[in-house]
Amino acid sequence: MDQFRNIGVIGRMGSVKVVETLRALRSYLLSENYQVILEQDTAGMLPGHGLQVASKKLMGEICDLVIVVGGDGSLLGAARELAKSKIPLLGVNRGRLGFLTDISPSDLEVRLGEVLQGEYIEENRFLxxxxxxxxxxxxxxxxxxxxxxxxxxxxxxxxxxxxxxxxxxxxxxxxxxxxxxxxxxxxxxxxxxxxxxxxxxxxxxxxxxxxxxxxxxxxxxxxxxxxxxxxxxxxxxxxxxxxxxxxxxxxxxxxxxxxxxxxPFKIRLIHPKDHNFYATCREKLGWASEITAS
Structure with missing residues (x-):
């Protein structure tokens, strides 16, 4: 498993909830002694952050992991920019469906802690x-x-x-x-x-x-x-x-x-260890989880 030390953070613009999660994410990562690099537009949402700032292109060169806070659209944008760099992406869901951004802000520290300790699965997705x-x-x-x-x-x-x-x-x-x-x-x-x-x-x-x-x-x-x-x-x-x-x-x-x-390049998508595609479909698409009597 990869050792993540330099962690990039990208947030969806224009959302108060995203800013709240970004602040919580920053505090947690710093408390665990990780090096945090903010994407340059994201940095504008966190005045006084005191962190290193980089473009998406530079993040692809210096980061071991990039965390995207937003919806699937935010992760899609990051994937298009970072596919060539082969940097793994992890999504924190502040959107609607969340097929790709599958960590909930409500248990951010627990789930993220597991991932950073090597408890995750990795998928390669092509573009x-x-x-x-x-x-x-x-x-x-x-x-x-x-x-x-x-x-x-x-x-x-x-x-x-x-x-x-x-x-x-x-x-x-x-x-x-x-x-x-x-x-x-x-x-x-x-x-x-x-x-x-x-x-x-x-x-x-x-x-x-x-x-x-x-x-x-x-x-x-x-x-x-x-x-x-x-x-x-x-x-x-x-x-x-x-x-x-x-x-x-x-x-x-x-x-x-x-x-x-x-x-020719694939993205590396990180999920929590218990991630299951069919469970995600049940949750996001409203599939029945049991037969109920009429």
């Missing part, structure tokens, strides 16, 4: 890279831990596009777009669009059509090593967009090509 090309020239790039989504933006018109997997033509489709999701993202936007839940250990990607024009269009699960190519139809009257974890949008034009592949 997706998306590249946009126009007339053979690169136009935009993004990474996603959850999903890469082709969507109509503010338009209400359907998008026409062709789908290729590993160079093989799959279909032409008219729909509101397509969600290309990792197993991590299968419990997020993909799920709400009718996609399957995939175990995080799977090396697979799911393609989920959004309101397709034909009822025969269904989600497709493919090998995680696949190259997915989307070609925006030349006859589109709208300029669709491609988004990465819902955070960054790149405008597309008719004829553009989007290539989506697995990122």
């Amino acid at each position: 997706l890279d998306g590249n946009l090309e126009r007339d053979g020239q690169p136009l935009g790039f993004g990474s996603a831990l959850n999903d890469v989504v082709l969507h109509p933006g503010k338009s209400t018109r359907m998008i026409g596009f062709d789908l290729y997997i590993d160079g093989h033509f799959v279909y032409s489709q008219r729909s509101d777009g397509l969600i290309v999701s990792t197993p991590t993202g299968s419990t997020a936007y993909s799920l709400s669009a009718g996609g399957p839940i995939m175990h995080p250990k799977l090396d697979a990607v799911v393609l989920v059509p959004m309101f397709p024009h034909t009822l025969s269009s269904r989600p497709i699960v493919v090998d995680g090593k696949s190259e997915i190519k989307l070609v925006i139809g030349d006859t589109n009257e709208t300029y669709p967009q491609i988004s990465f974890d819902g955070q960054m949008d790149i405008a597309c034009a008719p004829g553009d090509i989007i290539r989506i592949t697995k990122k």
Whole structure:
């Protein structure tokens, strides 16, 4: 197990509850003689903190562990920035669902203490890279831990596009777009669009059509090593967009090509020792834990 000494802390902006947890986290880590490094935007929420401050990029070079206080979106952002550094991430949930940020603020010291003493499990989660090309020239790039989504933006018109997997033509489709999701993202936007839940250990990607024009269009699960190519139809009257974890949008034009592949770097996600994916699903998705009499 890794020995964590230099611990980076990132907090979601604009939340009083996050600030409360950040203060408690700072006090606990200092009392246990850990070196604490605050992310530069997070530092602005803790005036007079007296700690070292660093950019996310620098944190990836000097930290042994990064703790993210916020929701899953906060951890997604940290993962995209820190994947290349191979620094393990631990999430403290101050959001809503919390599939990735699974330590509760109410038992922060106990759970964090266990993790810092080596009582944890580690998962490797892969990300997706998306590249946009126009007339053979690169136009935009993004990474996603959850999903890469082709969507109509503010338009209400359907998008026409062709789908290729590993160079093989799959279909032409008219729909509101397509969600290309990792197993991590299968419990997020993909799920709400009718996609399957995939175990995080799977090396697979799911393609989920959004309101397709034909009822025969269904989600497709493919090998995680696949190259997915989307070609925006030349006859589109709208300029669709491609988004990465819902955070960054790149405008597309008719004829553009989007290539989506697995990122070469994985993130290291730390969980408490008793973490269980199916228990998380029961809790977060409201699955029954026993058969009750009617």
